[in-house]
Amino acid sequence: YLQKHHGTRVWCYENMTDILEHPHGYKLGCTYPEPIRVERGLEQGESFRWEEYEFQVFHTPGHADYHMAMFGTIDGKRVAFSGDEVNLSGEDTYGSNNIWRNHVHANSHEITGKLYLEHQPELTCPGHGGPFDMTPEHWKGFHAWCLKEQKHWRGLAAPDNLEEAVYPDYVFLYPYQPPAAPGGEVRMQVWFENIWDEPATLEYSLVLPRRWTAAPDHGRMTAAPKEKVVVDFVLRIPDDQSTKYRRQAFTLDATVDGRYMGQLAEAVVDLRPELDWGTRGEFPRRSSADV
Numbered sequence: 001y002l003q004k005h006h007g008t009r010v011w012c013y014e015n016m017t018d019i020l021e022h023p024h025g026y027k028l029g030c031t032y033p034e035p036i037r038v039e040r041g042l043e044q045g046e047s048f049r050w051e052e053y054e055f056q057v058f059h060t061p062g063h064a065d066y067h068m069a070m071f072g073t074i075d076g077k078r079v080a081f082s083g084d085e086v087n088l089s090g091e092d093t094y095g096s097n098n099i100w101r102n103h104v105h106a107n108s109h110e111i112t113g114k115l116y117l118e119h120q121p122e123l124t125c126p127g128h129g130g131p132f133d134m135t136p137e138h139w140k141g142f143h144a145w146c147l148k149e150q151k152h153w154r155g156l157a158a159p160d161n162l163e164e165a166v167y168p169d170y171v172f173l174y175p176y177q178p179p180a181a182p183g184g185e186v187r188m189q190v191w192f193e194n195i196w197d198e199p200a201t202l203e204y205s206l207v208l209p210r211r212w213t214a215a216p217d218h219g220r221m222t223a224a225p226k227e228k229v230v231v232d233f234v235l236r237i238p239d240d241q242s243t244k245y246r247r248q249a250f251t252l253d254a255t256v257d258g259r260y261m262g263q264l265a266e267a268v269v270d271l272r273p274e275l276d277w278g279t280r281g282e283f284p285r286r287s288s289a290d291v
Helices: 002-006 014-021 108-119 136-156 162-166
Strands: 011-013 040-042 047-050 053-059 068-074 077-083 123-126 171-174 185-193 200-207 213-215 218-223 228-236 247-256 259-270
Touching: 011 014, 014 040, 077 108, 108 136, 136 162, 171 247, 171 259, 185 218, 185 259, 218 228
Parallel strands: 011 040, 077 123
Antiparallel strands: 047 053, 053 068, 068 077, 171 185, 185 228, 200 218, 200 247, 213 228, 247 259
């Protein structure tokens, strides 16, 4: 509303840019259905000035991977705008929580706990409720909570690689909810993030509805540790495809390093883009795959 009616400029942490501009591309909770133009994506440790205040931005994963904090000095006091990452978890202790749908990694809380321990803000302004004062002892306790949380995850998870348990979207179909009316086609991508410490190879095939086609409909992708590899494909829908049901899913069958993983990823095609709340079909939703 503010952007439409008042020309509001939007800045965000860099890993949120495509999510805001192409919200239908992602399988995340609480995404706004209309694209939001981002004027500036802020990088790790980047500083910016707002009126007389200067802030520094940091990635603070844990509550969700798409989470950042701003550090600055106001009236001589070190202040952190922490969002939902730092919360009162007892009478005088602090912790966090997790929104698993919005991506959490095996070391997310460890990264954030270490960051706050290094900066030790004196005043923390959370995403909910009023600000609270924090001492060095509080930050030591928060850091300890972060490490304890990851220890709990390790105790619950079956895979040797904890990342397999907490981050299922290392194989992903983008955009997640593409618009493609009968007779149409849409450009899409397969994403493969190597979550292992050695090079890994994904062999995949698309599992499509009857008479749907994709080019290519299968492939092989090799990624170095922590590398993300992207392969493009074009999805085509038959002219006589029924729209009795507005959405139609298809999946990706995956084998990683010879180990069959099942249908790890899905996308949900919107067959009635004219019903889209944000565009009414006049301006079909695009994604980064269209570039």
